[in-house]
Each structure stands twice: as structure tokens, then as C-alpha cells.
Amino acid sequence: MFTFMQSVLVLDFGSQYTQLIARRIREIGIYSEIIPYSTPLDTIKEHKPGAIILSGGPNSVYGEDALLPDKGIFSLGVPILGICYGLQVIATHFGGEVAVSSKQEFGRAKILVDRENDVAASRLFSDIPDSDVWMSHGDKVVRMPEGFSITASSGNSEMCAIEATGSKAALKVYGLQFHPEVQHSLYGKQLLSNFLIDIAGLKPDWSPKSFIEHQIEEIRKTAGNATVICGISGGVDSTVAAVLVSKAIGKKLHCVFVNNGLLRKNEGEKVMSILKPLGLNITMVDAEEIFLKRLKSVASPEKKRKIIGRTFIHIFEEQIHEEKFLVQGTLYPDVIESVSVKGPSETIKSHHNVGGLPKRMKLKLIEPLRELFKDEVRAVGRELGIDEDILMRHPFPGPGLAVRVLGSLTKERLDILRDADEIFLEELKKQNLYQQVWQAFSVLLPVQSVGVMGDKRTYENVLALRAVESSDGMTADWAHLPHEFLSHVSNRIINEVRGINRVAYDISSKPPATIEWE
Ligand SMILES: Nc1ncnc2c1ncn2[C@@H]1O[C@H](COP(=O)(O)OP(=O)(O)OP(=O)(O)O)[C@@H](O)[C@H]1O
Numbered sequence: 001m002f003t004f005m006q007s008v009l010v011l012d013f014g015s016q017y018t019q020l021i022a023r024r025i026r027e028i029g030i031y032s033e034i035i036p037y038s039t040p041l042d043t044i045k046e047h048k049p050g051a052i053i054l055s056g057g058p059n060s061v062y063g064e065d066a067l068l069p070d071k072g073i074f075s076l077g078v079p080i081l082g083i084c085y086g087l088q089v090i091a092t093h094f095g096g097e098v099a100v101s102s103k104q105e106f107g108r109a110k111i112l113v114d115r116e117n118d119v120a121a122s123r124l125f126s127d128i129p130d131s132d133v134w135m136s137h138g139d140k141v142v143r144m145p146e147g148f149s150i151t152a153s154s155g156n157s158e159m160c161a162i163e164a165t166g167s168k169a170a171l172k173v174y175g176l177q178f179h180p181e182v183q184h185s186l187y188g189k190q191l192l193s194n195f196l197i198d199i200a201g202l203k204p205d206w207s208p209k210s211f212i213e214h215q216i217e218e219i220r221k222t223a224g225n226a227t228v229i230c231g232i233s234g235g236v237d238s239t240v241a242a243v244l245v246s247k248a249i250g251k252k253l254h255c256v257f258v259n260n261g262l263l264r265k266n267e268g269e270k271v272m273s274i275l276k277p278l279g280l281n282i283t284m285v286d287a288e289e290i291f292l293k294r295l296k297s298v299a300s301p302e303k304k305r306k307i308i309g310r311t312f313i314h315i316f317e318e319q320i321h322e323e324k325f326l327v328q329g330t331l332y333p334d335v336i337e338s339v340s341v342k343g344p345s346e347t348i349k350s351h352h353n354v355g356g357l358p359k360r361m362k363l364k365l366i367e368p369l370r371e372l373f374k375d376e377v378r379a380v381g382r383e384l385g386i387d388e389d390i391l392m393r394h395p396f397p398g399p400g401l402a403v404r405v406l407g408s409l410t411k412e413r414l415d416i417l418r419d420a421d422e423i424f425l426e427e428l429k430k431q432n433l434y435q436q437v438w439q440a441f442s443v444l445l446p447v448q449s450v451g452v453m454g455d456k457r458t459y460e461n462v463l464a465l466r467a468v469e470s471s472d473g474m475t476a477d478w479a480h481l482p483h484e485f486l487s488h489v490s491n492r493i494i495n496e497v498r499g500i501n502r503v504a505y506d507i508s509s510k511p512p513a514t515i516e517w518e
């Protein structure tokens with residue numbers, strides 16, 4: 001939590017767009033943080049927010065399952081903007097009424113901005129024309145709260161934008177039925193900027209540089225003189241986290257790179273050599289034998305993940321001497337997935353190698369990137385002077401090739417996959433396609449097929465190639481790689497890799513598929 005930067009708190013009522021709100025705010029250059037809607041007033045006050053945004057959400061304010069924030073937020077004197085469900089919370093709090101609408105509104109709608117002599121009646125709408133916005137609601141305000149005015153309407157909801165005016169104007173409370181955070185709301189970002197900069201008076205001073213300076217200060221305060229351990233994988237997140245922490249505490253940071261036998265071809269040496277110029281204090285631990293021994297004959301994807309998670313812990317434990325803190329490259333989407341609206345009880349996904357780690361080892365966490373998205377982490381990495389070759393690497397999951405050799409693992413099958421995957425990645429780089437996809441890899445299927453090679457019948461493995469386009473890994477589309485390219489890769493793999501006689505290309509999107517196969 002930053003207390004030294006002007007921040008915006010987004011109270012999460014469970015909207016699918018909550019992350020987008022936080023992101024747009026940071027694009028405007030202002031630091032923002034998402035917290036559960038039920039956060040107590042005292043905690044909210046500790047954040048010293050410069051503005052508060054109430055997100056949308058699936059519930060209805062008049063229903064039994066209505067989610068309501070601490071009422072005290074309306075007396076803090078901090079400007080508040082409610083979006084969709086957030087607007088409905090505001091309307092009912094101030095004595096208005098919300099009811100189910102006879103016409104639901106999903107998708108595009110046009111708003112008419114209330115104006116006097118061509119000037120928007122509300123500062124929120126200054127320089128915003130009548131324009132398209134994105135709606136997603138089934139309820140609407142049917143009676144205005146007293147002291148509020150309508151500042152924009154749409155065909156279906158007359159009270160589409162409202163705000164406290166007259167004697168209540170000093171409250172600085174605003175509500176929007178539509179979603180300014182989605183791209184389809186054409187002037188949405190301008191509107192958020194009007195709220196944050198003009199109305200709340202916040203300064204756009206969030207940048208990778210200011211982020212780094214503040215983090216270094218925070219990390220020094222947290223770690224004091226203690227030594228700190230960091231699991232480093234050669235991936236973007238742990239590398240940026242490690243460099244940032246080492247800038248703060250220097251050689252007191254001890255990085256551990258585990259070769260779990262599930263890495264890509266020559267990855268161990270590659271990682272050690274690309275990390276070398278960073279001057280970090282890194283120990284490479286060769287744990288291939290123990291990982292493969294424990295994974296022997298295990299075919300269930302969940303069992304594999306659990307064994308890998310536990311074994312990572314085991315290896316880290318062996319490396320611990322006097323360390324008190326553990327650095328992790330946790331990113332914002334991970335945090336959001338594990339802090340749901342109903343609080344920590346509803347964890348959606350626990351990361352393979354972090355789950356049990358802190359509690360069991362009594363290590364305290366340092367997670368400097370937990371507010372950022374991947375592209376923001378890359379921007380921070382760039383500011384830290386980390387090489388593009390590291391920053392633009394595709395994500396690689398901790399369980400590695402174990403979840404890409406489907407079914408039982410053997411070293412032989414891992415090696416077949418490694419050889420094929422190297423050809424795929426090498427060709428992507430050669431043809432300048434590597435940077436055009438979000439992630440690309442190969443999967444060895446537990447299926448054999450008949451082929452003919454040199455007039456001889458073969459009965460060998462099938463390999464699937466996977467390449468996806470995505471912005472955060474939460475949703476993804478299969479990458480439409482050129483047919484010529486796929487044909488060339490397929491040819492090379494079948495000719496050069498013993499044990500594969502057929503190559504398939506995965507054309508499933510996420511959802512309903514996932515990016516990895518296991
Ligand atoms: N081989 C490894 N050795 C040590 N730590 C690891 C290893 N693989 C993963 N980790 C730890 O697990 C964390 C989560 O892995 P994850 O793959 O999400 O992140 P990353 O590898 O840092 O970045 P990227 O998502 O770009 O691959 C890492 O930040 C790192 O701390």
C-alpha cells in the first residue's frame with residue numbers, strides 16, 4: 001500500500017471490469033488500487049485516498065444479497081464516483097430508488113449530455129460530446145435522491161448520469177449508469193480524467209520511474225538489515241522483482257534458480273547467462289532428479305502441479321539460512337484472482353509454487369509488483385535497464401514442461417518435447433513472429449499415430465503447436481500464424497525430431513479452452 005502517493009481506491013463490487021478501471025486510471029498517470037467493497041472505514045482512511053470509485057457488480061441494491069460499502073465513505077469529504085452498481089449504491093444511500101428496468105440495456109447506447117449554452121452542466125462532462133457509451137445493466141434509478149441532478153441521459157435510462165448539486169455539491173458525489181472504463185465508451189477515459197484531475201485535483205505523477213523510487217524506499221523500510229531470498233526463473237516477473245529489490249538492498253538479496261528438470265532446452269545455461277549482466281547474487285540448484293523421481297508415473301494434471309509446488313518449497317527450504325523475507329513476482333491479475341469480492345475465502349486460483357510457502361516457512365512476503373499488469377512490469381523493467389531479450393520473453397509457467405507432456409512424464413518424452421519446442425521457438429524468432437504472439441509453445445500428446453517415413457510404417461507421437469494472442473492471459477485467441485510458416489515448422493519437426501510423426505495446430509480460444517493443456 002502506498003501512503004505517499006495520491007491514490008484512487010476502487011471498491012470492488014464484483015464487476016468483470018474492475019481491473020479495467022484500475023488500469024485506465026494508471027494510464028491517466030494516477031496510482032490506483034482495488035480493494036474489496038467491504039473494507040472497513042479505518043482501513044480506507046489509512047490509504048488516504050484522493051478519490052474513491054465504486055465499481056459495477058452483478059447484484060441488485062434492492063435485493064437480499066445487496067453488497068454495501070461502509071456508509072462512512074460518504075462523509076470523508078473525498079470525491080466519489082459510482083459506476084453502474086456503484087451509481088445504484090449512491091442513489092439508494094442518498095434516498096433515491098432503484099428498481100428492475102422493463103428494458104435491460106447491454107452494449108452500445110448513446111448519451112445526451114445536459115448543457116447550458118453549449119457548456120456541459122457538469123464538470124464531469126466538460127469537453128465530452130453526445131457520444132456512444134457501453135451499458136450493462138438490468139436495474140435503473142427510478143427516483144432521484146434529493147439534492148442530485150441529472151447530467152446525462154440515454155434512451156433507456158433518463159437518470160444515466162447524476163451528481164450531488166446545490167447545497168450538496170460539496171459532497172462531490174457522482175454516478176454513471178454506463179461503464180467509462182471500457183473502450184467502447186468513446187470518451188470514457190476523458191471522463192475519468194475529468195473526475196480525477198479536474199474534480200478530485202489529483203496530479204498525474206505515476207510513472208515507472210516514480211514507482212521504482214517509491215518501491216525502493218518501501219523495500220528498504222520493510223527489509224531493514226535482514227537478508228532476503230527470491231526464487232528466480234529467468235521469466236519477466238521474477239527478474240524485474242529481483243532487480244528492483246537488489247537496487248534497494250544490494251547483496252543482501254539471495255536469488256535461487258531451480259532447475260527442476262522441466263525447463264526448456266538448455267534453459268538452465270541460457271537463464272544463467274542472460275541474468276549474468278544484471279549482477280545479481282544467484283545460486284542455481286540442480287533438482288532435476290528429485291522432481292522427476294516424485295513425478296514418475298503421475299498422469300493427473302492436478303497431482304503434477306501439487307507435487308511440483310511441494311517440491312519447490314522443499315528446495316527453497318534447503319536454501320534458507322537466516323532469510324526472513326521472500327520476494328515474489330506476484331502481479332495484479334494474480335492478486336485480483338485471489339481477493340474476490342467476498343474476501344479471501346473465495347480464492348479462484350492459488351499459484352503452484354507460492355500457495356503454502358509463506359505460512360510454512362514463516363517468511364514474510366515482499367511483492368513489489370503486486371499492483372501492476374504485465375505490460376507495466378515490462379515498462380518498469382525497461383526503466384531499470386533490463387535487456388529487451390528478457391523483458392519480451394513469453395510467460396513460462398512454473399510447472400513448466402510437466403504440464404506440456406500430457407499424461408505420464410519420462411525424461412525421454414520431456415527431451416522429445418524440448419527438441420520440438422526449440423524448433424518452433426527458433427522459427428518464430430527467425431520469422432519475426434515471436435513478438436507478435438503473446439505466448440507460443442509445444443505440447444506432446446499421449447497419442448500415437450500411424451505414419452510412413454522412407455517407405456516404412458511408423459507409429460509415433462503427435463505434437464500440438466499452440467500460439468495465442470492475449471493481453472493478460474485471462475482470455476486468449478489462437479494466433480493466426482501464416483500457413484507457410486506452420487508448414488515449414490511441421491516439416492522441420494517431423495524430419496528432425498525422432499519420435500514425432502505428426503504435428504497439429506491448436507485452434508481453440510480461451511475460454512472455453514485454457515492456454516496450457518493441463
Ligand atoms: N525454476 C524456478 N526457480 C526458482 N523460482 C521459480 C522457478 N520457476 C518459477 N519460480 C518462482 O515462481 C514465481 C511464479 O512463476 P511465474 O512463471 O508466474 O513468473 P516468472 O517466471 O517470474 O515470469 P513469467 O510469467 O514471465 O514466466 C516466479 O516469480 C519465481 O519466483
Ligand SMILES: O=c1[nH]c(=O)c2[nH+]cn([C@@H]3O[C@H](COP(=O)(O)O)[C@@H](O)[C@H]3O)c2[nH]1
Nearest residue numbers: 352395396397398399439473510514515516
Ligand atoms: O506460473 C505459473 N504457474 C502455473 O501453475 C501456471 N499455469 C498456467 N500458467 C500460465 O498462465 C497463463 C494462463 O494459463 P491457462 O490459460 O492455462 O490457465 C499462461 O501464460 C500459462 O502459461 C501458469 N503460470
Ligand SMILES: NC(=O)CC[C@H](N)C(=O)O
Nearest residue numbers: 056057084085137138139
Ligand atoms: N453492471 C452492473 O453493475 C449491473 C448492476 C445491476 N446489477 C444492474 O443490472 O443494473
Ligand SMILES: [Mg+2]
Nearest residue numbers: 233235396397
Ligand atoms: Mg515463469
